[in-house]
Amino acid sequence: MYLDHAATSPLRPEAFAAMTAELTAVGNPSSLHTSGRRARRVVEESRESIAALLGVSAGEVVFTSGGTEADNLAVKGIYRARRNGDDSRRRVLASAIEHHAVLDPVQWLGEAEGADVSWLAVDDLGRVRLDWLEKEIARDPDAVALVAVMWANNEVGTIQPIAEVAALCAQHGIPLHTDAVQAVGTLDVDASIASSLALSGHKVGGPHGVGAIVLHRGLEVESLIHGGGQERDVRSGTLDTPAIAGLAAAITASMGDRDDRVERLRRLRDDLVARVVHDIDGVTRNGDPDGSLPGIAHLSFQGCEGDALLLLLDAAGVECSRGSACSAGVPQPSHVLLAMGMDPVGARSSLRFSLGHTSVPHDVDRLLEVLPAVVARARRAGSSR
Numbered sequence: 251m252y253l254d255h256a257a258t259s260p261l262r263p264e265a266f267a268a269m270t271a272e273l274t275a276v277g278n279p280s281s282l283h284t285s286g287r288r289a290r291r292v293v294e295e296s297r298e299s300i301a302a303l304l305g306v307s308a309g310e311v312v313f314t315s316g317g318t319e320a321d322n323l324a325v326k327g328i329y330r331a332r333r334n335g336d337d338s339r340r341r342v343l344a345s346a347i348e349h350h351a352v353l354d355p356v357q358w359l360g361e362a363e364g365a366d367v368s369w370l371a372v373d374d375l376g377r378v379r380l381d382w383l384e385k386e387i388a389r390d391p392d393a394v395a396l397v398a399v400m401w402a403n404n405e406v407g408t409i410q411p412i413a414e415v416a417a418l419c420a421q422h423g424i425p426l427h428t429d430a431v432q433a434v435g436t437l438d439v440d441a442s443i444a445s446s447l448a449l450s451g452h453k454v455g456g457p458h459g460v461g462a463i464v465l466h467r468g469l470e471v472e473s474l475i476h477g478g479g480q481e482r483d484v485r486s487g488t489l490d491t492p493a494i495a496g497l498a499a500a501i502t503a504s505m506g507d508r509d510d511r512v513e514r515l516r517r518l519r520d521d522l523v524a525r526v527v528h529d530i531d532g533v534t535r536n537g538d539p540d541g542s543l544p545g546i547a548h549l550s551f552q553g554c555e556g557d558a559l560l561l562l563l564d565a566a567g568v569e570c571s572r573g574s575a576c577s578a579g580v581p582q583p584s585h586v587l588l589a590m591g592m593d594p595v596g597a598r599s600s601l602r603f604s605l606g607h608t609s610v611p612h613d614v615d616r617l618l619e620v621l622p623a624v625v626a627r628a629r630r631a632g633s634s635r
């Protein structure tokens with residue numbers, strides 16, 4: 251039973267077909283001859299379909315190696331371009347619940363390049379506090395190089411008030427980067443509201459190792475990768491035509507079945523949460539029950555270690571996630587849950603079950619068959635330590 255779609259989702263048949271059609275074709279999209287022009291056409295058609303689905307123009311879509319690169323390019327590239335224009339523009343405001351692909355480059359800018367970093371607080375449901383953002387901007391708006399707030403959180407699933415965040419940034423002419431890796435293909439994402447937006451192939455049923463960044467026309471970004479000048483000189487490197495074709499096919503397919511899938515996943519997820527809470531004592535749900543990604547159920551199991559639960563479930567044939575990283579083999583409480591006000595012990599007792607396009611009711615039934623005994627065992631192990 252695969253209940254870890256937020257980590258990576260199985261390849262969609264449409265993406266598989268688009269990729270395999272390209273894998274045996276020759277042609278560098280930068281070459282001028284017939285084979286090169288054919289590959290270029292595939293890349294540009296892919297770019298156009300992704301742009302149309304996100305409400306932007308094709309020239310604003312830059313292909314990358316995935317969400318992490320897109321986030322790094324936005325955070326470092328926008329910061330450096332803004333600072334180059336005015337050396338006093340060194341403030342970076344980022345939500346405290348960002349994925350590490352944003353969190354770490356922001357931290358790095360603070361340590362290595364003298365950025366003045368402020369983390370934006372979230373409420374207990376994981377929503378960024380707009381009053382906090384407003385206050386932080388008001389402190390010295392001209393010195394803010396960029397704001398980073400994700401579209402939807404990858405651990406607890408909370409959807410952020412991104413339109414309001416964008417409006418606040420726009421009032422002061424501050425670029426907003428949004429990590430929409432978990433939102434694209436599931437939520438109604440209008441990329442034109444942010445200055446830059448990151449997306450990733452393998453979260454939408456596309457291939458691994460490919461993604462894109464939408465860079466608003468007129469936004470200055472300093473390149474991180476120099477070379478052949480591909481992708482408007484913003485991101486050099488020979489384009490991966492099969493992966494790009496697979497990415498476009500996956501996004502197109504996920505937009506095509508979005509409404510039905512979202513409805514189905516919401517019902518399945520609500521059923522999962524209701525049954526787990528009913529069958530097992532001491533379970534609490536995390537995140538915003540009224541504003542979450544439809545496929546994510548994030549639960550805390552009082553008296554358990556999340557890692558123990560995860561491994562016992564895996565042995566019983568159910569794959570899920572802690573939702574947060576392990577550092578050097580030591581389980582760390584999630585920075586997202588801590589930012590939401592949870593204590594470290596509670597944070598370590600949590601698991602994320604995430605559903606996606608291949609999920610069926612039997613997955614939830616099977617989880618419910620094994621989970622009560624697994625939780626009981628993890629609690630016994632916890633109390634005997």
Ligand code: PLP
Nearest residue numbers: 316317318349351404431432450
């Ligand atoms: N941002 C979010 C919210 C994610 O969930 C992930 C993947 O876990 C990433 C960024 C990184 O994307 P990629 O795996 O394509 O580098």
